[in-house]
Amino acid sequence: MDHTLIQAKDLCRSYRTDRESIRVLDGLSLELLRGQAVAVIGPSGSGKSTLLNLLNGLLCPDSGQLQVFGREQSELTEADWAELRRTRIATLFQDGNLIPTLTVARNIAFRAGLAGLEAYEGDALLEQLDITDTAHRYPDQLSGGQRQRAALACAFAMQPQLILADEPTGSLDQATAKRVSPLFFDAIRERNVGALIVTHNPELARSCDRILELREGALHPWDSAASF
Numbered sequence: 641m642d643h644t645l646i647q648a649k650d651l652c653r654s655y656r657t658d659r660e661s662i663r664v665l666d667g668l669s670l671e672l673l674r675g676q677a678v679a680v681i682g683p684s685g686s687g688k689s690t691l692l693n694l695l696n697g698l699l700c701p702d703s704g705q706l707q708v709f710g711r712e713q714s715e716l717t718e719a720d721w722a723e724l725r726r727t728r729i730a731t732l733f734q735d736g737n738l739i740p741t742l743t744v745a746r747n748i749a750f751r752a753g754l755a756g757l758e759a760y761e762g763d764a765l766l767e768q769l770d771i772t773d774t775a776h777r778y779p780d781q782l783s784g785g786q787r788q789r790a791a792l793a794c795a796f797a798m799q800p801q802l803i804l805a806d807e808p809t810g811s812l813d814q815a816t817a818k819r820v821s822p823l824f825f826d827a828i829r830e831r832n833v834g835a836l837i838v839t840h841n842p843e844l845a846r847s848c849d850r851i852l853e854l855r856e857g858a859l860h861p862w863d864s865a866a867s868f
């Protein structure tokens with residue numbers, strides 16, 4: 641089995657408005673293997689969310705090469721990407737992508753069901769994230785931090801092979817954030833998952849195999865001695 645989950649070379653991506661074109665990613669390269677966690681840091685507006693959405697197929701690069709699960713981006717149809725997002729790639733969006741008309745427990749069941757799983761560990765995930773009491777609440781009845789944790793539970797319930805996380809602890813206090821790391825690192829160890837984690841949490845970032853900084857449209861190795 642090929643261990644490369646993501647192979648990206650010289651990716652460029654601009655946004656065009658009627659007044660200007662902003663080049664956000666400018667020659668970005670990245671390799672992510674199974675069993676590996678890579679942290680991405682970078683200031684607001686540097687293109688972190690844009691990068692994640694290129695890797696899950698919600699955006700297309702303007703140029704460059706991208707392979708995901710060994711398949712060329714240019715050869716993947718919308719349906720192929722949808723299938724990957726349903727069964728293999730979990731994206732944790734910054735705003736926590738829960739279905740508003742379903743309770744937390746049903747959001748989790750739905751997500752696992754989409755991935756074709758009959759058995760999933762919903763209760764254990766809720767317990768691990770300390771949100772058992774939210775199981776029968778709707779997303780708009782949760783705090784920001786509870787919503788973020790419910791979104792994490794959904795993502796892990798689908799047992800993805802590739803996890804793209806956009807500030808997964810951004811709405812959590814330090815003590816609660818500590819509960820999140822084991823989700824990633826257990827999945828990496830037990831199921832050989834690969835994770836790309838956008839995070840400003842120093843502890844989470846330092847637990848990853850590499851820290852990369854997104855700057856001027858490309859990824860650069862982060863000097864781990866530097867402070868955040």
Ligand SMILES: Nc1ncnc2c1ncn2[C@@H]1O[C@H](COP(=O)(O)OP(=O)(O)O)[C@@H](O)[C@H]1O
Nearest residue numbers: 655656657664683684685686687688689690691
């Ligand atoms: N749909 C869009 N149209 C135009 N500009 C956009 C769009 N989405 C993002 N941008 C711009 O692209 C840059 C990178 O955005 P983003 O990837 O969200 O950065 P980050 O996640 O690092 O904060 C920002 O300058 C942002 O304003």
Ligand SMILES: [Mg+2]
Nearest residue numbers: 688689734806
């Ligand atoms: Mg962002």
